[in-house]
Amino acid sequence: MPGFELVISTYNNPRSLALCLDSLRQQRKLPQSVAFADDGSGLETAAVIDGFRLTGVTVRHVWHPDDGFRKCEILNKAIASSAADYLVLIDGDILMHPGFLERHLTLARPGQYLTGSLIRLNADATSRVTPDLVRDGTVFRQDWLRRNGALGSLSAWLKSSPLPLPAMALMDRLSPVRPSLSGANASAFRADLLRVGGYDERMKYGGEDKELGERLQNAGIRGRHLRYTAPAVHLDHPRGYANPEDRARNRALLAQTRRDRLTHTDFGIGRPAA
Template sequence: MRCDLIISTYNNPRALALTLLSVANQTRTPETVLIADDGSGKETAQVVEAFGQAHPHIHVRHIWHEDRGFEKNAILNKAIAASDADYLVFIDGDCLIHPRFVARHLQLAHPKRFMSGSLLRLNADATAGVTEGDVTNGQVFDRAWLRRNGTTKRFSARLKAGALPQSVASLLEVIYPVRRNWCGANASAFRDAILAVNGMNETMKYGGEDKEFGLRLMNAGLKGRHIRFTAPLVHLDHPRGYRDEAQIAENRAKLAETRNSGRTWTPDGISKDALPVA
């Protein structure tokens, strides 16, 4: 089964460079790494080029569009359309993924299911201190290191850091009482299922834009499967200057409409048709 990894990014070249180093450590390398770039400057392009030169065995594609404000869903749709893989894994370009991350997503892949994970959030000070060596030697996933950096104070965070044997953690994922929402920073599904709902809704900006997509997948008959305890992912802190409370409120209304209507197709997705072509 062919698998592509889609990484969304916007003007955070340091974080992207660290993210790509964690990709290079995967036990299961994706066929292609697609950088879904929402209009970054030349520094990001230089990071992508340098990574490709340093890791010629990893196929990297840089999918870019002009900066028009927060249009993450639009660039994700371009990356999905550019892929020819069977299965797509999604992360953000400020996330460090455990060496078994891609393999775990593929292990549980099923045509009627999407995967949705979670995040271990570093604070600003810990983020500033992360080095390339911390990523390549795996220290950022060490529970003692995470504890020293204040990341695992909560019990659920300790579980996300891999405190349990995988068999126990896998069972806990199934019974843990949380909603199975699509988390755009740690998620995956078969590409055919994504195309069947026409990908992401490009009218939605920051704030729940990924959950709306997940709702349409569920309306189409897919079930969410959590991998919050068996696919560790460390999130690097960053400011969110694009946060807009009015837009978030508008997104909530769109989420409610998608949930209540049961619709699966968005006319503002990969295809701009009002309905899927028969």
């Protein structure tokens, strides 16, 4: 497998980012580099990134000034400037199971993107997560997740990968849910992302990942589930940047991509400078 980079999107959530990096240190398969796609965070986040060290792993801090929700723009900058062949995309409020990156790399194929799901913690459970619980794997155990209200359904329980990997891999294959790209748990060859123009920078919060996935599908780059085999725990956080107008515009752009079977955006990587 050629070199790969982990791209972590982040915005002013240094506690979650530090916990995310604790989970990175426990990975069975490490990336050659980590790119922090930083949508304008302040000094506390910069301190977390500056303090991150992992033997054999290089670090890039891709940043632009805070001017509202511009996650698509900063992710495109990270993708365009990467030297890696393969990119794993997560958010900085995600805790990766120790086998997370290994699973993405095992199934990496040209012409295919991978996407997984999330086990969501509520605000109370999030406040109880400590570095030690991440480092010793407690946050991924079914008993801890159940006690903290995260396994309230059969689907959530399966997302915690409770059975041996071959059984969970079969569940991935049998899942009737159509793959829909989740930018908090996804991976693809960089060339495939460039082919479709990356993220559409007109889009704000709400559906921007799904729209990218639709263009990949339209271009013949098929999605494959890691729904039950790449567990990721999502830490709760406020979303002050969410608003109905942005969601409505995003829905309209997504509908256009589906209706016209668009394979590329003119508002992504390679767009003329404003």
